[in-house]
Amino acid sequence: MAIPEFDEDRPFLSHLLELRSRLMRALGATLVAFLAIYPFYDHLFTFVASPLRRVLPDGELLAIQVASPFLIPMKLSLVAALFVTIPYLLYQLWAFIAPGLYKHEKTLVWPLLISSTLLFYLGALFAYFVVLPLVFPFFAGVAPLGVSYQPDISEYLSFVLTMLVVFGLAFEVPIATLLMIRTGATTRANLAAKRPYVIVAAFACGMLLTPPDIISQVMLAIPVWLLFELGLWLSRWYGASGDDTAEESESPD
Numbered sequence: 001m002a003i004p005e006f007d008e009d010r011p012f013l014s015h016l017l018e019l020r021s022r023l024m025r026a027l028g029a030t031l032v033a034f035l036a037i038y039p040f041y042d043h044l045f046t047f048v049a050s051p052l053r054r055v056l057p058d059g060e061l062l063a064i065q066v067a068s069p070f071l072i073p074m075k076l077s078l079v080a081a082l083f084v085t086i087p088y089l090l091y092q093l094w095a096f097i098a099p100g101l102y103k104h105e106k107t108l109v110w111p112l113l114i115s116s117t118l119l120f121y122l123g124a125l126f127a128y129f130v131v132l133p134l135v136f137p138f139f140a141g142v143a144p145l146g147v148s149y150q151p152d153i154s155e156y157l158s159f160v161l162t163m164l165v166v167f168g169l170a171f172e173v174p175i176a177t178l179l180m181i182r183t184g185a186t187t188r189a190n191l192a193a194k195r196p197y198v199i200v201a202a203f204a205c206g207m208l209l210t211p212p213d214i215i216s217q218v219m220l221a222i223p224v225w226l227l228f229e230l231g232l233w234l235s236r237w238y239g240a241s242g243d244d245t246a247e248e249s250e251s252p253d
Helices: 010-052 068-100 103-141 153-170 171-184 188-192 195-209 212-239
Strands: none
Touching: 010 068, 010 103, 010 153, 068 103, 068 153, 103 153, 103 171, 103 212, 153 195, 153 212, 171 188, 171 212, 188 195, 188 212, 195 212
16 A cells, blocks of 8 residues: 655645545444454353353353443444454554655654554453453452352453553553664663663552452563563664663663
């Protein structure tokens, strides 16, 4: 797909029309994906609810709100459509801003878009296949005697989607690290020297962004720390050209 060339004399109205065109394409793609996914909402909800249903005595969730049986399938299908169309949505964003970028900036954006998309998906998969199967048995196991643990489907879906998004964004840490070094905002040596603060911040984010259980907090904090280390390691080759890559101590004195 061709990217329109930058024109300094292009009126402001033309930019607004271009933005509207990109937004309409993004909305159209999301709508098509939604219509394709919605007929299979039963299978989709079964898949999303399986980490919790494994620990429930009868494997059933509750629908407390009157409209939940109708609204939840629509919400889940819409979110799934957004997840599926993320690459196309990012392309539309890129196509809109590309004409205003320099050539060397354009060569950097494509790898960033692809890698950030893959890392977001990887974070969401990590949350679903690793974190959730550990969290729900913990919640069910600490329920007080005489309390039946059977969450509402609306609360459950909000919880799961929040976890997927949080872990997806957390897995963008290597991209953020590389960008800070690549743009000259800081250096690899400076970031390495601040490692203790990064570790503390990772655990603080785990405490604030996840439920109040030690499992999900640690499962978020440790990957964030390791991904920060990955970003530092990759910056040896993809960092700023003027970055000092000589052998320096990466641990604070």
